[in-house]
Amino acid sequence: MARDEWEQLKTEALKKQSAHMQLNHLVPEGGGGGNGKGAWGDLKVSQTDLAAVGKAAHELFENFGLYSDHARISSMKAAGGLESEGFALGAALDHVAEHWVDQVQTLLDACAHISNHLRFTKNQHAADDTYIAGTLSSISVLDEGFDHRKGD
Structure with a gap:
C-alpha cells in the first residue's frame, strides 16, 4: 500500500x-x-414496574418449566416410537429433544437470574438506605457535640 x-x-x-x-x-x-x-x-422506573418484571420472570420460570417438560416427554416418546419402527427420523427427533432440554434450562436460568437479581437489588437498596440513615444520624450527633463545645 x-x-x-x-x-x-x-x-x-x-x-x-x-x-x-x-x-x-x-x-x-x-x-x-x-x-x-x-x-x-x-x-424512569418505579418499584411497581420492577415488581412486574420480577413477577413475570418468576411466572415464566414456573410455567415454562412445567409445559416444556410435557413437550420433551412427548417428543421423546415419539422419537422412541419412530426408532422402534426403523425410521431414521426417530434419532433426529431424540437429538432435538435432548437439545431442547439444554435450551429450556438456559431460559429457566435466565428467568431465575432476573428474579433473584431484582430481589437482591431491592434488599441491597434497603440496606444502603439504612446505612445512609445511620451515617446521617451519626453526623447529627457529632454536630450536637460541636454545638455543646461551643456553649462551654
Whole structure:
C-alpha cells in the first residue's frame, strides 16, 4: 500500500468517526440530548414496574418449566416410537429433544437470574438506605457535640 493511499484511508476514517455518536461524556451546558427534558432524560422506573418484571420472570420460570417438560416427554416418546419402527427420523427427533432440554434450562436460568437479581437489588437498596440513615444520624450527633463545645 502506497503512503498516499494510506493517508487517504486515514482521512476517510477520521471523517466517518466524527459522524458517530459518543456516549462516554455528558454534552456541555447540561444538555443530554433529552430535548429539553433535562440532563437526566426521561427514563424512569418505579418499584411497581420492577415488581412486574420480577413477577413475570418468576411466572415464566414456573410455567415454562412445567409445559416444556410435557413437550420433551412427548417428543421423546415419539422419537422412541419412530426408532422402534426403523425410521431414521426417530434419532433426529431424540437429538432435538435432548437439545431442547439444554435450551429450556438456559431460559429457566435466565428467568431465575432476573428474579433473584431484582430481589437482591431491592434488599441491597434497603440496606444502603439504612446505612445512609445511620451515617446521617451519626453526623447529627457529632454536630450536637460541636454545638455543646461551643456553649462551654
